[in-house]
Amino acid sequence: MKDPGLASPNPAAYARVLPHVLKDLSARFVILGNTSMGIDLAGPLSYSLGAPVISGCVGVRAEGDRIFVTSRLCGGKLQAQLEPGDGMAIALMMPGSGHRELGMRDVVPPLEVRSPHTALEPLPVRFLELVEPKMEDIDVRKIPVLVAAGRGIQSKDNLGGLEALAKELGGTLCATRPIVDQGWLPRTRQVGRSGMTVKPRLYLALGVSGAPEHTEGMKGSELIIAVNKDPEAPIFDVAHYGATVDLLELVPILMEKIKEAKGSQ
Amino acid sequence: MIPREVVVVAEHLAGELSDVTLEMLACAHGLAFSVGWHVTCLILAGSSS
Numbered sequence: 001m002k003d004p005g006l007a008s009p010n011p012a013a014y015a016r017v018l019p020h021v022l023k024d025l026s027a028r029f030v031i032l033g034n035t036s037m038g039i040d041l042a043g044p045l046s047y048s049l050g051a052p053v054i055s056g057c058v059g060v061r062a063e064g065d066r067i068f069v070t071s072r073l074c075g076g077k078l079q080a081q082l083e084p085g086d087g088m089a090i091a092l093m094m095p096g097s098g099h100r101e102l103g104m105r106d107v108v109p110p111l112e113v114r115s116p117h118t119a120l121e122p123l124p125v126r127f128l129e130l131v132e133p134k135m136e137d138i139d140v141r142k143i144p145v146l147v148a149a150g151r152g153i154q155s156k157d158n159l160g161g162l163e164a165l166a167k168e169l170g171g172t173l174c175a176t177r178p179i180v181d182q183g184w185l186p187r188t189r190q191v192g193r194s195g196m197t198v199k200p201r202l203y204l205a206l207g208v209s210g211a212p213e214h215t216e217g218m219k220g221s222e223l224i225i226a227v228n229k230d231p232e233a234p235i236f237d238v239a240h241y242g243a244t245v246d247l248l249e250l251v252p253i254l255m256e257k258i259k260e261a262k263g264s265q
Numbered sequence: 266m267i268p269r270e271v272v273v274v275a276e277h278l279a280g281e282l283s284d285v286t287l288e289m290l291a292c293a294h295g296l297a298f299s300v301g302w303h304v305t306c307l308i309l310a311g312s313s314s
Contacts, residue, residue, distance in 0.1 A: 001307060001308070001309045001310070002310055002311070002312060003311065004311050005311075006309045006310055006311050007310065007311020007312070008311070009276075009278065013309075014274075014309055017309060018274065018307070018309075021307060022272060025270050025272055025305055026268035026270055027268065027270045027271075027272040027305075028268040028269055028270055028271065028302070029270075029271045029272070029293075029296070030271075030272045030274065031271065031272070031273045031274070031289045031292060031293055032274050032289075033274075033276050033283070033285040033286070033289060034285075035276060035283075035285060037276055038274075038276075041274070059292075060292055060295070060296045061295075061296065061299065062296055062299055062300040062302075063300075064300070065269075065300075067296070088268070093285065093288060093289045093292060095284065095285040095288065096285075096288070097288065097292075098287075098288030098289065098291045098292050099288065099291050100284050100287035100288050100291065101287075101291075102290075102291035102294065102295070103286070103287030103288060103289070103290030103291035103292075103294065104287060104290075109306075130278075199284075
């Protein structure tokens, strides 16, 4: 869909165009991001099309003509299986709940360019400018190796050892919300629902319990290694490898081993 | 006849699709493949590029 009025992200413009297109396409199942854009769009679309909205969607499957959606409730502590009716339904997909690589195709699909059925002026909201957030610290989303500090580090004094480990691994330090709330690290280092969503090559979770609010922001990492004394800690549900040892004992040994390995190269 | 079209509304900035769009497409492909439906990705933009 092409129009100068759609050149900038504007939910008001999108909400004016989409109902017509979705009706033209006879859409059965519409997927939006569970993002600020998707959330802004879902309400007006639902109203215009009479379609139910399922938010917090983390999975979809079909059996025959029936669709079943898995949705997160209560901040991720519960999941619900939902079945929309026979008509059109709108799902808001949680970022990080799918594999982006599976969304790519080697072949270019057929492309059809359309113009909107309706005029896009005047709009109740106008896009003025894009303001990039000021990054006064490292952008942890761009770091391939992250060492995450959780409450298990016990004291701010222990952050130094973790920071040194992160540096030795060629990465940087991030943290769970309780660590940031205590002021031990800046907010820019917070990973999780109320912080950053990261997908590094290595995520080393040290003393991280694995609350849903945190794992939502890191479970897409390529390799997750968790260290926690509690074998029942939910971080082990998302970790590829884990160790139930005292991280404060492990970190110095790990540092030594890494230095040895680097020295022998 | 019940419609069998899965539509993904893309999010993009500066000519690049966002990660969540690719994740939505992965979900749509998986759904459509399992039951033989069709996937359309809608990109709302100011130009064809």
